[in-house]
Amino acid sequence: MDDGIEPLLAAGRHARAFDLVVPAYKDRIFRLAFSILRERAAAEDATQETLVRVWKALPRFDGRAALGTWIYAITRNTCLMELRRRRPTVSFDDPDSTEAQHAAASVASGPAADPERDNLLRLVDTLPRNQQEAVRLFYLEDRSYDAVAEQLGLPLGTVKNLLHRARKRLMELARPDEVKAA
């Protein structure tokens, strides 16, 4: 992925390196941003903002982390800033304790006649935020654990665990009531 970029950076040819960074990373930055922000327009804005930050900071990139790791960290920070801007009261320290928990509880114990109960997207929205991000990104990245781990900056085992819990929960939520009752 970074073939050709690292040597240019080492040679101080940052503008040329950036020309290679954009086509190599823009789509994955966008998918990561979308998995966090859940809106196409916002994800596209975040992608542009991320690439502008990369452009500004590229001369200071010291190569201690992999270029992708560095770019995805910038992407996540950009998205978190956007989320904070939208809702300054949201806590990101404990994503499992946010409104997602309440939403999950309301669906799980909601009225049986809820016509949208089987709506899979809605069910995904009820998952804790970190599970939602992992699930969206996993399927956007064609079921690649490694890509999800790299982009979310998490260990592979953590990603597997998140995906396991998320999909198991979705199976439970999607089951017909009679099966749940049994």
Add this chain to the structure above:
Amino acid sequence: MNDPTLIGPCADYEHDLLDLHDGALAPGRVGIVRNHLGHCARCQSWLAEFTVIDARLAGELPRPQLSAGFDARLRERLASLQRAPARGELRVRVERERETLLGALQSAARRRAVLGAIGGAMATLCVLAAARGLLASGSVAVPQGVEGVERLIALGAVGAAIAVATLAWSAARYGVGALGLQR
């Protein structure tokens, strides 16, 4: 093995079944898990259910793409950022030139003011010297009763007044502002 009346896979195989489905199971475990799956109805059922959810997620989750104009907008934004420092640089250069010009004007005004003051002082000395000569020769009438020390004081006062007037003229002529007291 778990109680077959419960819903869900056997606890020992749950993670393995997911890894098997996702193609992430260690090669050494594949045979063991497939063997278990072959004769465990619970695990078969759970894996089938999981496969359905997985297929739905893969098919129903949105897969947005960057819009066609993304690259152009990015290039435009980067170009505007590159132009911004150029404008700032121009402003700095103009301000630097202004400072240089102002400094030169102040320096010249100070020089003229000092020369004016020296000239005024010289003129005062000349006037005093001439007055002293005239008084000594007795060609100038001095009011009655003004003698000795009083005469010197009177001459000194006249000289000081002339010197102050000269300095005031010099400062007014070249401007107090130019002396750096105001910008």
